Amino acid sequence: MTDGGLYEAFLGMRPALHRYLQRRGARDDEAEDILQEVLLTLSSGKTGPVSEPGGYLYRMATNHFLIHRRGAVRRARREEDWVGAHTGDPPDLDEAPSAETSLIARQQLAILQSVIDRLPERTRTIFRRFRIEGETRPSIASDLEISISAVEKHLARAYEAITAVRLRLDEDKPLPRHLTIGKDGHGA
Amino acid sequence: MGHDVEQVRARAIEWHVRLRDGEAGDWEEFSAWLAEDPRHGEAYDLVEAADLAIEPLLPHVVFREAANDDDIRRGGASARRRWVVGGSLLMASLAAVMILLPRFAADGYEVRTIAGQQRVVTLDAQTRVVLNGATTMRFDRNDPRFASLVEGEALFHVRHDEAHPFTLQVGGNRVQDVGTVFNVVKTRDGIRVAVSEGKVLYNPDAESVALGAGQALVDAAADSEVRVEPVPADAVGAWQQGRFVYTGQPLSQVAADLERSLGIRIAVDHAIAGRAVSGSIALDGDGREAMQIERLEHALDVAITAGTDGWIMKPAAGAQR
Known part of the structure; x- marks a missing residue:
């Protein structure tokens, strides 16, 4: 087979x-x-x-x-x-009109860009190689002649920054823990 | 407390980084960590969601780095693909909803797919059956060496066991394996069996027709004799990849195959239903109906109109005949 x-x-x-x-x-x-x-x-x-x-x-x-x-x-x-x-509650619109969507995307991009810009240069390089180029931690480590755990620390720092800003953007739409949601009412 | 939350998030980030190219052992440890405390999973969800959310934005982000960094932007797009390994492929099978009906008494059970869906039934470690769309099969919990194809199409990967041959019931007929990969279709027009590896016996207790790799048998309802014809071995079961290979089969059969895979009713104008089709048709994951229609019109040289109750295939406009 x-x-x-x-x-x-x-x-x-x-x-x-x-x-x-x-x-x-x-x-x-x-x-x-x-x-x-x-x-x-x-x-x-x-x-x-x-x-x-x-x-x-x-x-x-x-x-x-x-x-x-x-x-x-x-x-x-x-x-x-x-x-x-049917109840007068404000609907939670998933698909916003496209103009609005692209405005939101532009705002999000600006926020992400500023997060990336504020990272130390080495952290930024390592994050790019890991996340964009898809290189593995060991290959980045050996290329830069640093330890794998040092690479991981840089990556952790980058993800800390991204997660933190994402939390702020997303406060109004927390992700459900379970696949099936919305069955136990819509808490005010 | 706040300190605690931060520590859990830091751990979640470590996991997220490690799992990107983690091995089974890493994942098992991660799974154990999730089981320790429900807050671990919640923290991980947030990190993962943040990383997914930046995916569409990343191509537009400018990474300002020192000019002597020699590998800026090297191979960006192709490498990024790895992150979503298999993602888009998986979408294709996502719609699959199967109906498992505990229909008969203790041991028999029925598995059914609706048009456009596929399902795998595992009978033992080396024996599995892939049901194409619009297919009904019956199995026996006590006898993993038996299956019955009630209607539709299925591809069989069968472990050969001399002492307990695998037997497939198709209507009143039997197909017995002699070690093998084979495909069976049952429609109101008859039965088709095609072999890609090994050998099967058709009706071992009656006419006992032996079929080898690269052979297909047609037992048409309208015909008392069965017919054996060649079939490209790699075309057998190609429907699993959305590919159909024909060597002179009638257009009506092509329509029936497409119907099962696309989940759309397809009627064929009787003027062209018997037309012989040769060549191969590939359906890609692109579900947009207009695109599929356009490609099929070209491939089959027909005109297809989409009505409320499915598609109708007619002779192509401007056809000479």
Whole structure:
């Protein structure tokens, strides 16, 4: 078979992946659905050669989990919009008009740009190489002749700054912990 | 307390950095960390969400760095792809919703897909069945070496076991493996079995037709004899990749295949239903109907109109015949 052991690896790791998804906030049946999608992708043979199946499968499960959660958020917002329209509560608009959307994007870009500009230069370089160029920590470390943990400290600093500013932008829209939300009413 | 929150967030960031190219062991440790305290997962969600949120913005960010940094902007776009490994591919299968009906008594169960969806059923570590859209199958919990294709299409990857051959029931017919990957379609017009690896026996207790790799059998409802024809071995089950390969099959069969995969009803004008189709059709993940229609019109040399109840294929406008 053409999946280079990924399929067998998946079967062996299935219980661990299921536990992982539940710990990420998936319900039992949602975790099952997500694993089924992973299995389907593996079975379609669309996956390329993989050096480390375990990490690859966890990443794949995580991607599917995020896609699921995004869908759940959108559905919940739609329900809230409907309820809002019938109760007089202000609707929580997911899709703003495009002009407004691009204005928000421009504002967010300006904020992100200023966060990046304020990082120390070395931190900025390492973050770019890691996040944009996709280089690994060990390859950045050996190239700059510093330790891997030093690279990690730079990256932590960059992510601290990005997470902090993101928290401020997002205070009004916290992410739900669970995939299925909006069932227990709409607290004022 | 505030101190505590900051520490948890710092840990979450460490994990996020480490997991980008983490191995199974890293993920297992991460999973254990999540289990320690629900606040760990909440902190991680925020870090992950922040990183996802900057994704569309990053291409527009200017990284001001010293001019002697020799590798600025090297290979940016392609490397960034790695971050969303498999992401867009996965979208294609995302719509899959399956219906698992615990229909019969204790041991039998039915698995059904609706048009446009696929599902994998695992019978043992080396035996699996991939159901195409609009397919109904039955299995037996007590006998992993048996399956029944009620309707539709499925691709079988079967572990061969001399002592317990895998048997597929298709209507009143049986397909028995001799170690193998094979594809079976059952429609109202009949049964098609195509083999990509190994060998199968069709109706081992009756006419017992042996099929090898690269062979297909057609058991048409309207015909008393079965017919064996060549099929490109790598075309068998290519529908899993959204690819269809034809060597002279009628357009009506092409329409039925597309119907299962696209989840759209497709009617064919009877004037062209029997037209032989040769060549290969690829459906990509692009779900936009207009694009699919346009590509198919070119590939099949037909005119397709989209109505409320599906598509209709007609002879192409300006066709000579």
